Amino acid sequence: MSSATDSPAANTAVPNTSAATSTAADAPAADVPVAAGNLGPEVTAAEARAVSEAARETGWDRPSFAKGLYLGDFDLSLIHPWPKAQAEDVERGDAFMERLTEYARTMSGRAIERDAKIPDEYIRGLADLGVFGMKIPQEYGGLGLSMVYYGRALALLGSVHPSLGALISAHQSIGVPEPVKVFGTPEQKREYLPRCAAGAITAFLLTEPDVGSDPARMGSTAVPTDDGGSYILDGVKLWTTNGVIAELVVVMAVVPARTDADGTHHKGGISAFVVEMDSPGITVENRNAFMGLRGIENGVTRFHQVRVPAANRLGREGQGLKIALTTLNTGRLSLPALCVASGRWSLKIAREWSNARTQWGQPVGKHEAVGKKIAFIAATTFALDAVFELSAELADAGQKDIRIEAALAKLWSTEISYLIADELVQIRGGRGFETAESLEARGERAVPAEQQLRDLRINRVFEGSSEIMKLFIAREAVDAHLAAAGALASMDASLQDKARAAVGASGFYARWLPKLVAGAGMDPRSYSEFGRLGKQLRFVERSSRRLARQTFYGMGRWQAKLELKQAFLGRVVDIGAELFAMAAACSRAEMLLHTAPENAATAYELAEAFCEQARVRVDGYFDELWRNTDDGDRTLSRKVLAGDYTWLEAGVLDQSEGTGPWIADATPGASTKENLHRKYR
Numbered sequence: 155m156s157s158a159t160d161s162p163a164a165n166t167a168v169p170n171t172s173a174a175t176s177t178a179a180d181a182p183a184a185d186v187p188v189a190a191g192n193l194g195p196e197v198t199a200a201e202a203r204a205v206s207e208a209a210r211e212t213g214w215d216r217p218s219f220a221k222g223l224y225l226g227d228f229d230l231s232l233i234h235p236w237p238k239a240q241a242e243d244v245e246r247g248d249a250f251m252e253r254l255t256e257y258a259r260t261m262s263g264r265a266i267e268r269d270a271k272i273p274d275e276y277i278r279g280l281a282d283l284g285v286f287g288m289k290i291p292q293e294y295g296g297l298g299l300s301m302v303y304y305g306r307a308l309a310l311l312g313s314v315h316p317s318l319g320a321l322i323s324a325h326q327s328i329g330v331p332e333p334v335k336v337f338g339t340p341e342q343k344r345e346y347l348p349r350c351a352a353g354a355i356t357a358f359l360l361t362e363p364d365v366g367s368d369p370a371r372m373g374s375t376a377v378p379t380d381d382g383g384s385y386i387l388d389g390v391k392l393w394t395t396n397g398v399i400a401e402l403v404v405v406m407a408v409v410p411a412r413t414d415a416d417g418t419h420h421k422g423g424i425s426a427f428v429v430e431m432d433s434p435g436i437t438v439e440n441r442n443a444f445m446g447l448r449g450i451e452n453g454v455t456r457f458h459q460v461r462v463p464a465a466n467r468l469g470r471e472g473q474g475l476k477i478a479l480t481t482l483n484t485g486r487l488s489l490p491a492l493c494v495a496s497g498r499w500s501l502k503i504a505r506e507w508s509n510a511r512t513q514w515g516q517p518v519g520k521h522e523a524v525g526k527k528i529a530f531i532a533a534t535t536f537a538l539d540a541v542f543e544l545s546a547e548l549a550d551a552g553q554k555d556i557r558i559e560a561a562l563a564k565l566w567s568t569e570i571s572y573l574i575a576d577e578l579v580q581i582r583g584g585r586g587f588e589t590a591e592s593l594e595a596r597g598e599r600a601v602p603a604e605q606q607l608r609d610l611r612i613n614r615v616f617e618g619s620s621e622i623m624k625l626f627i628a629r630e631a632v633d634a635h636l637a638a639a640g641a642l643a644s645m646d647a648s649l650q651d652k653a654r655a656a657v658g659a660s661g662f663y664a665r666w667l668p669k670l671v672a673g674a675g676m677d678p679r680s681y682s683e684f685g686r687l688g689k690q691l692r693f694v695e696r697s698s699r700r701l702a703r704q705t706f707y708g709m710g711r712w713q714a715k716l717e718l719k720q721a722f723l724g725r726v727v728d729i730g731a732e733l734f735a736m737a738a739a740c741s742r743a744e745m746l747l748h749t750a751p752e753n754a755a756t757a758y759e760l761a762e763a764f765c766e767q768a769r770v771r772v773d774g775y776f777d778e779l780w781r782n783t784d785d786g787d788r789t790l791s792r793k794v795l796a797g798d799y800t801w802l803e804a805g806v807l808d809q810s811e812g813t814g815p816w817i818a819d820a821t822p823g824a825s826t827k828e829n830l831h832r833k834y835r
Contacts (some may be wrong), residue, residue, distance in 0.1 A: 157209060179600050184530070185766045190580055191526075192286050195662075196371075197368075197370045197371055197427050201370055204370075205369060205370040205424075206369075206370075206475075207477070208475075210479070210629075211476070211479065211480065211557065212482075214555060215555070216231070216553060216554055216555040217232055217554055218554060218555040218556070218557070218558055218559070218733075219232035219233050219548075219554065219559065219641075219737075220556075220558035220559045220562055220730065220734055221555070221630065221633075222560075222698075223698050223701070223730050223733055223734060224631035224632075224701060224702065224705065224726070224730050225631075225634055225666075225696075225702050226669060226670045226673075226698050226699040226701070227669075227736075228673070228674075228675070228694060228695040228698040228699075228701070229689065229736065230681070230741075232554060233544060233548070233737060233741055234737075234741040234744070235741075235745070236544070236741055236742065236744075236745035237544070237547035237548055237550070237551045238547075239300060239302060239547065239550065240300075243299070243300045243302075243303070243550070246297070246298075246299065246303075247299055247300060247302070247303030247306070249391055249585060250283075250284075250288075250297060250299060250303065250307070251303065251306060251307065251310070254283060254285070254307055254310060254311075255284060255703070257279055257280075257283060258278075258310055258311060258314050261276055261314050261318075262314075262824065263285075263314045263315035264590065264591075264600070265600075266314075266392035266448065266449040267315065267319055267448050267449070267521065267590075267602070268314040268591075269449075270443070270448040270449060271449055272315075272317055272318065272321060272449045272451075272733055274834045274835075276318075277321075277353070277355070277399075277834045277835075278353070278834070278835060280318075280353075280355030280411065281352065281455075281835070282295045282353075284351065285307065285311075285322060286322070286325060286333075286350060286351060286352070286354075286355065287326075287333070287347075287350060287351025287352070288303075288304045288307060288326060288830055289301075289304050289326050289327075289328075289331065289335075290331050290335065290347050290350060290351045291335070291347070294343060294344070294347035294348050294351060295347070295348040295351040295352060296331075296347065296350075296351040296357075297351075300485065300546070300550045300823055301487060301546040301547075301549045301550050302543060302546040302547055302550060303332045304326070304488075304491075304546075305488065305490070305491030305494075305542055305543075305546050306488060306491070307322075308322060308323060308488055308491045308492055309491045309492060309494050309495035309498075309613075310494075310495070312491075312492040312495045312496070313498075313499055315449055316446070316447055316492060316610075317447050317448065317449030317450050317610040318449070319420075319470075319488070319491075319495075319611065320395060320447055320450050320664055321355070321396060321450070321451070321570050321585075322488075323488035323489070323492075324357060324395040324396045325350070325355050325356050325357070325396055325483035325487075326350075326356065327481075327484075327486075327487075327488040328358045328481055328482060328485045329350075329355075329356035329357055329358050329396065329402075329403075329404065330346055330350055330356035330358075330402045330403070330404055330428060331346075331347060331350045331351075331356065332481045332485060333358075333404055333426060333468055333477050333478075334347060334350075334428065334468065334482050335347065336477075336480060336481065337339070337426075337468050337469045337473075337477050337480075338468060341465070342428070342466075342468070343821050344463075346402065346428060347696075348401070349401070349402070353835065354401040354402055354651055355396050355399055355400050355401055355402075356396065356400055356401065356402045356403060356404070357394050357395060357396035357397045357400040357402075357403045357404070358395075358403070358404045358478075358481075359391040359394050359397065359403050359404065359406065359455060360391070360393055360394050360404045360406045360478060361391065361392050362374060362389065362390060362391055363390060363392050363454075363817050363818045363819075363820040364817050364820060367618075367619075367622050369406070369424060369475060371423060372406065372407070372408050373389055373390075373408075373820060373822070374387070374388065374389025374390070374391065374405070374407040374408065374457065374822075375387070375388050375389060375407055375409075375410065376405075376407040376408065376409050376412060376425060376427060376462065377409070378409065378412070378464070379461075379622060380793065382464060383405075383460060383463065383464055383583070384461050384462060384463055384464055385409070385427065385462045385464060385467070386458045386459055386460070386462075387405065387407055387427065387429065387435075387459075387460040387461075387571075388457055388459060388460070388822040389456075389457050389820070389822055390408060390454065390455070390456050390457070390820035390822070391405065391456075391457075392456045393442065393452055394438075394452065394453050394454070394455045394772050395450060395451070395452045396451055396452075397431075397438060397451070397452065397455050397831075398438055398441050398451035398452065398453045398830060398831060398832065399451045399831070399832055399833065399834050400431050401430070401431055401432075401833075402428060402429070402430060402431065403428075403429050403431055403455075403617075403637070404426055404427070404428055404429075404468070405427050405429050406424055406425070406427070406474045406475075406478065407424070407425060407427065407474075408422065408423065408424055408425075408427055409422040409423060409424075409425045409471045409472070409678035410422050411423075411721050414833060415524075420471060420643070421471070421472055422472060423468075423470075423472025423474070424469055424472065424474040424475050425467060425468075425471045425472060425473065425474045425478045426467070426468040426469060426473070426478070427462050427466050427467050427468065427470060428466045428472040429457075429460065429462055429466065430788065431831060433461070433462070434460070434461075435457060435458045435459050435460040435461075436455065436456070436457055436458075436460055436829075436831070437455070437825035437827060437829045437831075438454070438455050438829055438830040438831040439453070439454045439455070439458045439825055439827040439829075439830070440452045440453055440454040440827075440830065441453050441830050442454065444612065445608050445611065446605070446608035446609035446610070446611060446612060447609055447612060450801075454818075455793045456821060456825045458822065458824045458825060459824075467683075468624075482617060482618070483556070483557045483560055484549045484556070484560055485617070486560045486561060486563070486564040486617050486618070487542065487545055487549065487563060487564070488558055489547055489564050489567065489568055489613050489616060489617060489742065490538070490542040490545065490563040490564060490567035490568075491539060491542050491546075491804035492561075492613070493542070493567040493568060493570075493571035493610075493613065494535075494538045494539050494542050494567075496574065496575060496606060496610055497531070497534065497539070497571055497574050498532070498535055498536045498539075498572050499533050499606070500531055500535070500574050500575060500577075500578045500606070501532055501535050503578060503582075503601055503603065504519075504527070504528050504531050504578055504581050505519070505528070505575075506667070507581065507582060507601075508524060508528060508581060510652030510772050518581075524581055527577045527580065527581055527612055528581070529763060529767075530573075530574070530577060530767060531577060531578065532760060532763070533760055533763040533764035534573075534574055534764060534767070535574070536739060536742075536757070536760035536761060537570075537735045537736075537739045537761075537763055537764045537768075538567055538570065538571060539737045539742070540568060540735070540738040540739045540741070540742035540743075540761075541562075541734070541735050541739075542563060542567065543742065544558055544738040544741065544742065545559050545561075545563045554812070557630065558627060558630050558631070559734070561618075561621045561623055561626055561627050562627060562727075562730065562731045562734050563734075564617060564618070564623060565620055565623040565624065565627065565727070566731040566732070566734070566735055567613075568610075568613035568614045568616075568620065569614060569620060570608075571609050571610060571613070572611065572613070572614060575603075575606045575607045575610050576607060578603050578606070579603050579604060579607055580617045582601065582603050583776070585598070585601070585603070586603040586604060587604055588604065589604060589605070590602040590604070590605065621720075623727075624720070624723065624724040624727045625720065625723065626779075627727045628724070628726060628727050629728070631705070631726065631727065631730065632705060632709070632716070632723075634662075637805070663706070667703075667706070669699075670699045670702050670703050670706075671699075673695050673696065673699055674692070674695050675691075675692040675693065675694070675695030675698075676692075676696065677692075677697070680692055680695070684740055684743075684744055685758070686758070686762060687740045687744070687758065687761055687765070688742060689760060690736055690740055690761075690762065690765035690766075691736075691737065691740055692767060693736075693765070694733045694736050694737050697729065697733055697772055697776075698733060700776065701726065701729050701730060701733070701776075704726070704779055708722055708723075708726075708779075719784075719791075721782065721787075722779060722784070725775045725778055725779050726779070728771075729772055729775045729776065732768045732771055732772050732775070733772065735764070735768060736764070736765045736768050736769075738759075739761040739764050739765060740761055740765065742757070742761070743757040743758050743760070743761035757770070
């Protein structure tokens with residue numbers, strides 16, 4: 155992985171940056187020279203920003219709880235009472251989970267880890283159960299499960315081995331089924347969805363060796379033939395999860411602008427195509443290996459003069475990035491589901507080990523230093539479950555706009571679950587660092603704690619890195635401010651334009667700012683129906699208004715330069731993420747009071763413990779908004795990049811030198827390598 159924003163997860167490091175947050179985390183600073191060998195077309199920051207902004211879904215036709223959090227509008231009614239699933243969905247989902255659980259018990263995660271491969275018979279068995287069609291409507295041969303049960307299935311399979319979760323989510327969350335279901339023509343749906351449901355594995359190809367979060371530099375092309383009946387596809391795609399065994403893939407490529415003989419002009423642009431992987435000219439040149447997810451079928455795929463029928467294009471020319479972003483809005487929820495599984499397993503191992511291991515006369519779990527870690531794991535696992543289940547229920551209901559909720563769930567869950575895994579390794583001590591095979595070989599329980607840490611690490615990069623996710627969320631969170639500020643938020647606007655914009659902005663803020671002065675969080679009677687958790691919701695309400703005020707102060711202080719303050723915006727996002735998790739935990743605890751009263755008391759305890767822990771983090775983020783080392787760090791990093799401190803690197807040997815360039819050559823052309831693509835059926 156060459157940078158924080160590049161992702162091997164089915165090439166999903168999408169361009170989640172735009173006007174307010176234009177500088178991608180892997181983009182070089184303006185005064186830093188770009189490394190030689192970059193192969194994508196050279197574009198300016200403004201051009202890259204324009205491409206990303208054009209792909210944004212700008213409308214807000216449905217309410218969003220998370221968007222309100224960032225504007226100081228804590229509307230609990232949008233998530234509580236807890237969304238209720240349809241009885242039919244629950245019945246079908248429960249029946250499927252029983253069948254899947256029975257089959258999953260026959261699978262060996264140890265075998266996948268040992269052989270770095272998911273056995274073909276496992277894939278065939280999952281196909282027979284309908285796993286590859288869980289989200290595909292029944293009319294096309296799928297199971298038509300809800301997002302909630304799809305996530306629960308991913309969690310179950312991920313607990314066997316996370317590579318199983320990667321296989322299914324890369325196929326169904328972002329592979330061919332989802333974009334075809336949402337954007338496909340009736341003919342495309344009839345053509346592809348039944349195949350996918352029956353087990354035709356798919357993948358999504360966006361990332362290239364030199365293109366991660368900046369798709370404006372995409373080098374893959376799809377040139378229309380003279381008769382308009384096909385496109386000729388050329389290019390190289392990196393980190394194609396499932397690409398090694400896929401039958402079908404969605405490929406993003408640039409269609410050139412052109413004018414027909416009759417004078418009709420076509421703007422072209424990044425477009426999406428469904429491509430058969432057995433088409434002539436396709437070569438899987440490498441099966442990539444990683445520090446974790448050892449069973450993942452991830453490769454480098456080269457396209458040379460591949461003829462793709464025009465009927466295989468999804469949507470219009472130039473609509474490719476919008477298709478990618480829309481697909482990811484709910485597709486991102488697969489990762490929070492897998493994080494829930496990790497949290498649950500970590501809690502189980504931490505509890506059992508901390509009772510079994512005795513030091514200084516008592517179980518290690520009763521020592522406060524270890525006990526605090528156990529408390530963190532337990533409380534946070536409850537919150538992980540609440541965040542996923544709430545987001546999935548909202549997605550199933552379809553009445554709310556959950557693009558921010560899904561992004562927050564992905565960001566927060568992947569970051570916090572990695573901390574849980576790290577704490578589990580610490581609790582296990584030396585045994586946490588030891589492999590399961592080694593533990594078993596010397597007669598102890600084969601607990602793969604170190605493997606979990608390796609497997610989870612990529613989730614902070616998959617489907618948009620944490621840095622890119624923060625920029626995406628920040629862009630949406632400050633959208634109302636940008637609309638109100640107009641030219642004030644543009645570094646290119648003239649003084650005259652800024653003066654006119656200031657007049658318009660004053661009207662918006664005159665109406666909005668007074669709403670941030672007082673709210674329900676100041677009334678000790680508010681949210682009394684939540685019992686002692688009402689205190690936590692009052693904190694969330696007060697903090698939501700405080701967050702909105704702090705964001706306004708940032709807008710006022712930096713105006714158009716706010717887009718450069720990525721650390722500030724990141725903390726704003728982190729605060730909202732914790733507040734969202736707190737609200738979800740409280741709502742879930744109250745829901746369990748009515749649906750599972752036998753667990754109600756302990757659910758309240760877990761929710762309260764999580765909220766108290768989260769409040770400490772929130773207070774820290776607020777403090778860091780204005781008391782930090784951001785300016786000094788920016789200066790220092792520029793000097794590091796300029797080579798001012800190379801003397802500090804002396805005394806070591808870099809054995810990677812001479813092994814190859816930083817970025818592999820992806821020049822279009824015929825492949826010179828063996829095709830590693832294989833079929834599992």
